[in-house]
Amino acid sequence: MRADLELELQHCRGLPSPPGVALRIIQLAQDPDAIMATASNLIGLDVALSARMLRIANSPLYASRRRVENLSQALTLLGLNATLTLALGFSLARQMSQPGTMSPRDRIWKRSVVAALAARVLGERVGTRQLEELMLAGLLQDIGVLALGQLYPEEYLPLLEQAQGNVGLLQAERDAFGTDHAEIGMKLTRYWNLPDLLCDAIGLSESDGALPEFQACIRLSGLIADIWLTPDTELAHSRAQAACVSQLSMDPGQFNSAVDDVRTMLPDVCEIFDVHIPSPSRIQAILEEAKELTQLRTLRDVQEAARARKEADEFEGHAKRLAEEVRRDALTGIFNRAQLEKVLEMEFDAAQRHGWPLSVAFIDLDHFKKVNDRWGHLVGDEVLRNFAQALQVYLRGSDIVARYGGEEFMIVLPGIDASAAAKVVQRILAEITRLPMTTVDGEPLHVTFSAGLATQGPGAPFPTIEALLTSADQALYVAKRDGRNRVVGA
Template sequence: MHPELEAHLSHCRNLPSPPGVALRIIELAQNPDVVMSTAADTIGLDPALSARMLRIANSPLYASRRRVENLSQALTLLGLNATLTLALGFSLSQGTRSGQQPAAQERIWRRSVIAALASRLLGQYTGQRKLEELMLAGLLQDIGMLALLQLYPDDYAALTELASDNTSLVLAERAWLGCDHAAAGNWMARQWNLPVLLQEAIGESESSASTTPFNACVAVSGYVADIWLTHQPESTQLAHGVAAEQAATRLGMDYADFLALTEQMVKTLPEVCAMFDVPASSPARIEALLEQARELLVVRNLREIQDAARARKDADESESRARRLAEEVRRDPLTGVYNRGQLETVLEREFDTATRHGWPLSIAFIDLDDFKQVNDRWGHLVGDEVLRNFAKTLVKHVRGSDIVARYGGEEFLVVLPGIAEDAAAHVVRRILSEVSQVAMAQVDGVPLHITFSAGLATQGALDQFQDVDSLLRAADDALYGAKRDGRNRVAVGAISG
């Protein structure tokens, strides 16, 4: 960057700057020993940021089989790295949208948000691993525009108005300043102490070539964003062709994949725009974009498209098989609920979260009454049927956020996050009442009913267990008390001693 421009930026008092929470998140991201609970504490200080993290966890980007209902579940779903990266993007986008030329700022941020989603999807379609970092790099690639807008509010706003597209804007910047907004953005990223990965991607976002696939995704995302920012059909078609060509040249994407990316953008962008408080395109505009993309597809070689679609289907099927295999490892093969190994992982996480935040956490040890007699009298096949149907019934009567696992043999464990002792006891007793009325198998046409005994323990305001093992022991002791007192009942345990 030109030394004179750097000096002007250095002395500009109203440059965009990260808010306090963003600065804290930057520090956390650079600490290799940071843990999820620390990130949760930091994000929890900002209600608006917490709400955005919850919303993105429930968005199509992170489609989950059950709805995420609180910040703890959201951060657990996203993982530590994604949590810090996405939270930083949200906090920076909100903290730097103020000052002069609000209309110009909104145009810049709209392009940034579109590029953020495009960068992530480009990374996804090309097999990149750091999808959240790509989304953040796409979001921040135009921060140099915000800096130049603050430094030269009237002149730079006029320049953005006159430029027909981003390419012409970059050429005008270089003619006027001797550099472009990507160089200014790189300087800003260094001042904010952002990770080097982001600094380099921002600096290369307007280069004609990229040194890494990561940087290429970010650079191409700007071309994809330009598709949504043009208004004339001819300009839109031209922008789409340029973006597809850049994706093919820099990332090796064929047009079938690029069309799939466009369709995914259309599906997901309204949700992402809402999360960042920027306007999305109108439905008519979106439909026009898709129609033009499909028209371009028609002129491509049909065989090439068919081969690409077949390859994509094979890849999706392989990915689906991999996901199924990964899920099977976590599940008990007979009942389909979580196995003991996965239970230990989930329970440790829930216990740590509950203890740190002072939230209640109840667990129930459940043991089928006289199950040995079922096996001895009717055989193990009937016993297996009873276990399968009992597990299904148990899952049916708990919340989607609760966890059901087979602990071993005829023992199950139910984890009830956020449920205090009295409420948990009511829930388990209700389940006991309803389960006893449902036949778990048919033997020679005769319905087979069972009951269970349960031991309940709660990590809460009164009982504070030191660790998960202590909580499990309390529930186990209560279970044995229930069986000793006659079975078919629920007993509540407490801290011993």
């Protein structure tokens, strides 16, 4: 910072001072015992300030179901903190505005008004409760321009006139004064004894790097204001959007919604601050284009999500089919031996724990080799498939049917004792004998089977599954030895 500027700031020579009402508002805001009645009496002394407070209470910023008719109603609606903050902003605004001029300082003032509204809108988006403080900091973030223009009018005002946008102005200030208007604004507001939160936000309004949400809203509000006040609206919009996406984690749709809120409310805010800021001719088109892009992006996202869900469902279905294929016999579709062993182990454990019976039956098709030898393996496969399906028809849903290997099958009957199991298998044998398993050369092909039964129960406990199966296998051997086409119990 230049030595003469540092000296001027240290002694506050030639710098603007808050009007009397603003100084008293600052004092009142710092008084923890302040009450609304005192604020109302103070604001009521300034007719112009009272009118602005009434207008802002009736603005879209504080939309009420009924119109506010007097200052007392307005201040009650706003609350003490908002009242003091907004009143201070309106009072200090007189130091910055130059109604009716087209000077560079007038453009800076207009930028401050848009930034004040943008800061508040961004604060609403990120969920901060300090909306009035954001509005005041946004309004004052360029007050350093006023200070430099007042201290060095001959040197600074031409520089302000020639600067190409805010970025160009900052660089020109740093080249000429070794500082910029953000740092000057921070020093000035500290001189006015404003809260540190506001002073720091003003000082960081032109900084780089990550910031807390409050300070980030102030920095980004200036970029949004540039959409209205720089010649290249599209470039300013693009820069502001990229910054908001990066620093506030907003998506493009949220950013454009915020910009549209600024556009909608700006006429009312301009009326309150007695300025005229027309919306750029391109801003509506940019927002419409952005809305269309957002809709297209949303549609694409929906389509991609639907496709992803479909692929996931297909993958899940495929995985289930694969898992089922691992459990099932490829020819007959019933459980294979590996799955039978898993299920049988669970049923055997349950029978032991609860003391209920568990019956198993080994079933072997009689003379099946002759079927293959006489009519071929294709006919033999069809007989095996139809036989497996027939077994399932005559059993309960809780019973288990599995292909043990070749023409051997096993039935597992949970909760069925030896006598009942024998009746079940005998009934199945009778039905199978009657029912043709296929047709060959127009003639029905019938088969029979031999079955060996064993039951795990209170009267005949088996220590292991292997012992139970061995008993059933021995009973099957007896059935085959005694002439087949029969059921034998262990």
